[in-house]
Amino acid sequence: MALAPKFAGQIFAESRQPKAVHSLELYLDYVCPFSKKQFTTVYQSVLPLVRNKYAGKLQVVFRQQIQPWHPSSTLTHEAGIAVLKLAPNKFWEFSNALFEKQTEFFDVNVVNEARNDTYKRLGKIAAGVGIDENKFYELLEISDQPGEGGALNIGNGVTNDLKLLVKYNRLVGIHVTPTVLFNGAVEGSISSGFSKEDWEQWLAKNVV
Template sequence: MALPPKFAGQKLASASIQPKAVHTLELYLDYVCPFSAKMFKTVYTSPLRSLLTEKYGSNLVVIFRQQIQPWHPSSTLTHEAGAAVLKLAPEKFLSFSERLFEEQKSFFDVNVVNETRNATYKRLSKLAGEVGVDEGEVYKLLEISDKPGEDGSLNSGNGVTNDVKVMVKMNRLVGVHVTPTVVFDGVVENSISSGWTEGQWEEWFGRNVV
């Protein structure tokens, strides 16, 4: 969990160094949630992104937390694709996320119900390829075999199953449910809305990131 800068004294540090902590802003977003797409676009694809890295970068860490919404089965598949990109090319994760949010409607329930799981994975792998990640390697991590595992298992998952388990466990520990959810310095910040403009974000940062 994040440590608010005002509590930096709780941090163990060398006796010769003043304990320091930075603010942490965590955005819990789901790839098939329209409101998550709106927040991602405002924060990550507008001039606000430069403000966060250049003006506040030394005093603020922004984290995109992948939040699976299981009532949309494709949510798990899309986040598995995000996990595959993180494993293969972490520097491409935000570019892939931007591309996936642009195409999110093609992964809504109506548009995936009649295709196989691996077919959905192939489409997700293609999106990863569009931002410079090896499409074949992404699919290799995502593909589900139709043959039993060496131990006879019929439920062995894929190459990112264990990573997704960790993500889900982390999110459950803080009790996040709806998307988007914003957590600032370890506390849910209910005042922030997906409909916020760049100006509203800038005003909030000016008051809270000091």
């Protein structure tokens, strides 16, 4: 599936090379433990391999997949969108930093926290990778005052982009995280437990 230019930060591809031949899409949720397991291996081991061996042959896309049974999933993915708006080149680095602190946003750790306070904690993570914390929070903050015409569901600075991402994912019917698509089709052989060696073997077989 195509990716709107505003979400280009979700793509890892060697910019010095022409358009990638193959596409590997990772549908991940920031508060899913299995997503963290897959992302960590991909970030630490697969992306360097793509850069060094498969430049110009493969692009990797991080697809943000909200899992709504964890309310904080929406908030963390809003944070990802804020990064895409402010510093798209920092998206993967921010995602890595957020996954490292994943448990801080699990249900038990947010249940008694106000929504804007969760955004502020996410802002600290963003600041840690060089993103302006104030601008980040401005995009996410929810006002406690009614909007135009007395509107009460006013959203924030990333709501419209969040709706687009949800629509994209619904079109392909993704449910489980992580889910991997290779050239637009679900690749069921790739699991969250894939090791560096598993990825090396799979890439050597499929990216030609």
